[in-house]
Amino acid sequence: RRAKQCPVDKDELGRSTWNLLHTMAAYYPEKPSIDEKKNMESTLTSLSKTYPCSYCADDFRKDLKVHPPKLENRSELSKWMCEMHNRVNEKLGKDIFDCTKVKERWLDGWKDGSCDP
């Protein structure tokens, strides 16, 4: 019998959101159109206003002002997202992620094959 499901807490919400954000960056076009750039920008801006952890959202909005998203192409956005996440990691005293590994983590899977089906 399955356990009853419960509302998400702040950490589960964070993990789910990072899953979405890094995967969106991993699949962002190599050569985005003006419209694709605008859509990504407004997604991030809107999320920073609607994210359902108010003090997280406050910092997220401040961070976007100081570090506007790099929308030129997939690798720029993926790197920007990694750095954004690292600023949150730093604030929370978590390990800093090596941004040269972002493609393996969020697109290709690890070189040792551990993510292969």
Ligand code: FAD
């Ligand atoms: P997460 O930080 O959720 O990371 C999930 C996975 O992403 C990791 O296991 C790792 O494989 C990978 N990863 C880690 N760092 C990076 C990186 N830099 N680049 C790419 N991949 C990476 N929580 C608070 O308590 N206070 C806040 O103010 C706050 N602000 C947040 C703002 C935003 C925009 C978001 C999305 C979340 C925020 N959170 C905040 C939640 C917090 O970031 C974590 O999601 C939560 O603490 C759970 O952490 P975790 O250790 O499970 O891993």
